Amino acid sequence: MRKAFSVVGAAIGLIIALYFIVRAVIEPxxxxxxxxxxxxxxxxxxSLAAVLAVHCGPGVLAAVxxxxxxxxxxxxxxxxxx
Numbered sequence: 001m002r003k004a005f006s007v008v009g010a011a012i013g014l015i016i017a018l019y020f021i022v023r024a025v026i027e028p029x030x031x032x033x034x035x036x037x038x039x040x041x042x043x044x045x046x047s048l049a050a051v052l053a054v055h056c057g058p059g060v061l062a063a064v065x066x067x068x069x070x071x072x073x074x075x076x077x078x079x080x081x082x
Contacts, residue, residue: 017062024059
């Protein structure tokens with residue numbers, strides 16, 4: 001039962017992480033960098049750097065966490081095979 005909860009939790013976490021990653025990729029194409037009015041009502045406004053940090057930061061963080069988990073699991077699996 002504990003394994004099932006772990007798998008479900010990992011799946012939900014992966015779905016949320018993928019949402020943040022897709023949002024981070026799309027955000028630079030949605031706003032007009034030369035027109036502050038296009039992002040003035042977004043979180044982090046009025047600064048463009050803050051808007052990008054708020055909208056892209058979680059996606060970058062999620063990608064890094066996914067990569068770290070994949071690398072750790074691959075190393076653990078390789079160590080088991082030795």
